Amino acid sequence: MLKAVEAPPTRGVSEEAGILETWNEPFVQWRHSFAKERDEAKRKPWSTYKVGLDVLCSRIERRLADQGGLEDQDPVVKELLRRPSEKESPDFLRLYEAEQRLALLMSDDEIRDEAEGRFARARQLRLPSYADLRTAFDRDDADAATRRTIYITLVRELQRADQRRSLDQFHRRKAARRLNLYGCVLIVPSVLLLAYFYYRDALENLGPYHMIAVMWCGLAGAFLSRMILFQRVLATIGAEEIATEFSHFAIILRLIIGTLGALVMYFLIVGQVVDGDFFPDWTADSHVWQRFGSSFAAAGQTSSEDFNLVSTDFAQLLIWSTIAGFSERIIPDRFARMEVAVLQPQRSESL
Template sequence: MSFLSLRSLGSRLRGAPPDEKNEVLAHEWLSLETIWKAARATLPDTAQKEIEDLFPKPLVWKSGAEEWHMLNAAEQAVGSVLSEPQLTTEFMVLMELARIRKLANLAAHENNVKLFDPTDESDAAIKRKRAAYIALLDDLQRWFINRRFSRKLRSETASRLFYFGLCVMGISVLPFLLYFLMFSLKFDGTSMVPGDVAKGHKLFSSNPLFGLGMVSAFGILGVYFSRVMRFQMNIQTFGFEDVMTEYQPRMLYVRLLYGMIGAFVFYFLLRSGIIGGSAFPDLANISVGEQIVWQASATDISPSPLHTKVMDPSGLSILGPTVDLAKLLVWSFLAGFSERLVPDTLDRTEARAKNSDHE
């Protein structure tokens, strides 16, 4: 693979456009040059030279902000010298494009269509037509500039969320890695019978730091998922205000911290017994342990839940969470995902406390 191919691949992975020719921009220049050649015959040499200097030599193929700005300036300069038949034709073409793009002030331009209905080549009429044409052209150019800007914002925000996601996933997995490491150090290798769980499972309840670490990590994961989901749902209307209010790095840091604290508080609400029920975890049963995978013996007798001779160890073991640990992590995720779960829970707790005081 050549160096240029590697560079192109790298730019694609970063979300940046590769160094390749843009046929759309080149065609726009070609079309404008064709219109200009038909309009320049009636202009003095000095005016012709001023506009000729706006056309690049050679033809521009690169698609960047500067290149599009050059094209917009040339289009407006050429539009200011078009003849009456050209103004009418080009205005109608732009009007169709404006209707397709649904410009915000389309109604104002629709009112200008009547200027082009009668064939009036007087100086006053041509001035009005040119003014209407330039106004429409300027609005369309502004629409395309805003669209390119929004596309760039979406690309930058997606890249930012991608790298934030990698960090969040690392944070979410870290407590489990530490837990399993500590478990492997504490496990004494004692032979087990069916239904047994290794002694290391008690590490979770005996050392609450692991519980808080997992809860906080899943709270952060819930926050990140809510941001990504909102970005995906609103990607078509995503704009500058969204970036500034929700997706700037500092705003993301604050939201991640908010979710982590929410999961942290929810954990202590569970620990205190203020909230509880079958949907919530029993913290006394939270554990992760190494479990032996047992198999039926060659007698083909159905496996028994009791320790009998019909069960043989398969030679495999797994580390698995209990149902209560799974519930705890799900609620921690929800505490970060939902901006109102913890505040609403605290409000209800406060209301119950006030009612008990009155009683």
């Protein structure tokens, strides 16, 4: 008689979901806290900007109430200055529109008072139109309508400067992430490869592939030059310069130039076109790794083992490969000197 085989106990769907939720809970909490901090970082400058406009709006409302002209106020301003909900992202464009609408309702005294703060900020930001606007605003023959027009122009210029600065910061972050990505692609595989050969005690197997090491050093030198340049101009570079100097195309082109420069330097050294105390004496018998013996003495115990170390010639070769990749002028300057050296005897003979 057949007996029913009992199925092994299985977890229910709800139980498995609970286990996954428990595992993911730390990551979810970290993600939420990071998103909250990022949102607060965006809201702080927006809230600061909004406070100033709220105070200005209240001042205008009190003046209109005293003058009996509350019907002259702009109803759109209240909606633009409404505080967004937690799910809504703060929008500076709404504050910019509210600021320009408030300028149309301000009295001449209010424009004079608010203009001082705006001009101080324009001077701090080194606004190109600051001097002309300041001179036109302070002229003795300027009337209230002229000052209002100048004040609105100043407000718009400051808003454009804020938008341009935000755009520059956005592109700087993108360029930094792009450079970090290229750095990881260059460094991580190389470190893993060296760690593998070191762990297998097979560093000597890399000897026949020394030209690959030369090209990698050229890549590293070119990438290092981009990183140093980006670090130097990080505080002042704009979106247009980033698109020109640090786009994917520009970085890849710079890496190709660095690789070719390292290869050319390698052939110049192997061909003994360049020589000197700082250049390697690279011949057919040159070796990449040299074997060293070391003795480690401890209390009552002595042991010795051999280990591989980069040879002096190979280290100099890698150094010059990195320099050739880092510098954009070393190879062209070398070619220019070689051209002069070749053409000089021909010119002497023709004379």
